[in-house]
Amino acid sequence: MVTLYDTTLRDGTQREGMSLSVDDKLRIAQRLDALGVHYIEGGFPGSNPKDLEFFERARHLELDNAVITAFGATCHKNGAAETDGGLRALLDTGCEALCIFGKTWGLHVTETLHATLDENVRMVRDSVAFLVDAGRTVFFDAEHFFDGYAADPSYAIEVCRAAAGAGASGVVLCDTNGGTLPHVVARVVREVAEALPGVTLGIHAHNDAACAVANSLVAVDAGCTHVQGTANGYGERAGNADLFSIIPALVLKMDDTCISREQLMLLTEVSHFIAETANVTPNPHQPYVGASAFAHKGGVHASAAARLPEAYEHIDPSAVGNLARVVVSELAGKASLTMKALELGIDLTGDQETATRVLDGIKELEHHGYMFEAADATLEVLLKKELGTYEPFFLLESFRCIMEKREDGKVMTEATIKIHVGDERFIATAEGNGPVNALDGALRRAIGRFYPALDAIELTDFKVRVLDEKKGTGAVTRVLIESSDGEKTWGTVGVSENIIEASWEALVDSIEFGLAHPRVRTE
Known part of the structure; x- marks a missing residue:
């Protein structure tokens, strides 16, 4: 069985523009636990106060499957492991499992650490032994392993052998630069397994060459039984190996029992939860869990x-x-x-x-420019009109929009709408920060008293695309509107040479769909 090690809360947060609060990290940890992940790396306690708070609060989490893990580095050059502040910080977290990284590429040892090759081996050996002697499960991340192995296989193996000999529960081979190809990963893992018989090997891949998932899977096939990755492939540069592609491949295609089939059914839900919590738009084309995957x-x-x-x-x-x-x-x-x-x-x-x-x-x-792939609500309205079952909630007599730029530089937009609901005629005016916002406000004023469900409907996204740029300002534009009532989300589309008319078309479909499908939930 493959052991799953998630590093979303540490390595994943190194993605550009991504930041998680302590509460966010705790909620994500609970969802990963429900999914069946075995180890959840919570952060680097020696680097910032947020991670220290996370580990303090994580002590009180009730987890069924996962072990919270702290991440750190080996002891400093020419320093004893017993007195190293970073290693002490790892122990102070109270975590049962710890992961430390060390150099396996001679170039990094001599040029980054400015240490000798022998001193680096000593740092790895002593650091692992110190933490193991303290009663902790220790994983060793062999940083830049594949580059180091390419440069000097014997030294890269020597470092890993030192970690294993000191008691590491697993030696994780890291493709830190993310440039190694699958056939190389497979060959190297087999050679390392031969050189280190009996040692549990793991893989930690980055996606710079778009091979992180493939590298992780071929590494398992070659002998690794521990896989590290992140939710949705989050991570620095091009990201880390996407655990949410690795897990279903292991379970459904490689017959591994890393999680149960029942837990696997949570995969899409957990993926989208983490994306929303991280304020990252879910990728609709993400394998297995994307909205467009099937x-x-x-x-x-x-x-x-x-x-x-x-x-x-x-x-x-x-x-x-x-x-x-x-x-x-x-x-x-x-x-x-x-x-x-x-x-x-x-x-x-x-x-x-x-x-x-x-x-x-x-x-x-x-x-003529319409597209219904992201506009199911407009498609439903169109079908009902063709079947004769469409019943409009209101009828437009006319609308107009006025934009005024004032002397003080402020821009005011006003919309007036004349509308019929049943036998009654209403005129309403509203101001907004643009014509669509003003029209939306005027429409709500006109019909809101008849349809209380309108209060729950909000426009959440507004996209405009010019379809034939060569016509300049006379080009046809397509407007896509996304709306939500807090329970469900729907899309509508409008097309016209006049952007306001296109927006009105999409707006009307959005409102009428929402009124035809009022939410069930009550506050």
Whole structure:
């Protein structure tokens, strides 16, 4: 069985622009524990107060599977391990497991540490022995191992042998620069396993050559039984090995029991939770857990997937807690549209004539600039209109927007809207920080008294794309609006040569979809 070692809370936070509070780290640790991860590296206690607070509070976490681990370095050059402040800080965390890194590349020893090769071996040996003698499980991260091994295999092995001989529970081979290719990793791991019989080997890969996941998997195949990585591949530069791609590959394709099948079904949920907690937009194209990982757009694919899912899906999406879905576009066929309609609660299976008519209409709209891949709500409205089941919540008589730039430099935007709800006519005016915001405000003033559910609906994202740039200011623009009621999120689209008209089109679909599907939750 492979041991999973997560370093999201330490190595992952070195991603540019990413920062986690102590509360964030504690919540993520609990989710990783539920997933079944064996070790969670919480940080570097010798480097900052935040990590010290995390370890203090982590003592009180009730974890079922994971062991919180502290990370640090070997003792200083010409210094005793027993008196080294960094090693003492590791022990002070109270963690049962500790991980320390040391140099295995002679270049780093002589040029970075300014130490002799023998002194570096002594630092590794004494540091591991000191922590093991204190009753802790110790992993040794052999930093820059693959570069060091390429330069001088015997020295890189000597350092690892010293760590293992001092009692390290595992020697982790690190591709710190992330440039090693899979065939090299496989060969080197096999050679190290031969040179260090009986030693538990691990892999810690970075993704600079886009091979971190592949390197981790071939390392396991070659003999490693300990894998380090991060949630969603977060990390410095191009990131670390993505544990959320490694874990399902191990369980579903390599028959490893690192976590249970039941735990694996939490994978997508945990991935998205960590992304949201880290304030990082989830990657829709991320393998296994991305929203698009099992999305079928091509008509032939969608049709075949409906009849024989395994023909176009390498695993059952539900195994990792994800869903297969159909994306309707100009590439779609009737099978795609029928499947998508069912996903939206509309049954077209017995009405192929309507399906054909709607599909032709969609292809014509996409020719003019519409796209429905991120606009399911607009697609639902379109389907209901074609079926004659669409009931508008209001009817527009007219609207106008006025933008005024004042002498003091401030810009004021005002929108006036004339609207009908049933037999009543309303005129409402609102100011906003732009025409769309002002229109949204005016519409809410006009119809809010009739539809209390509108209070929960918020516009969360607004994207504009110019479709034919060569026409300059006369170009057609596409507006995508994302909205949420706190429970669900939906997308709508509008297209016009007038950006305000395109925005209004997407806004109306967004509001009407939200009113047609009010949230269940009450505050």
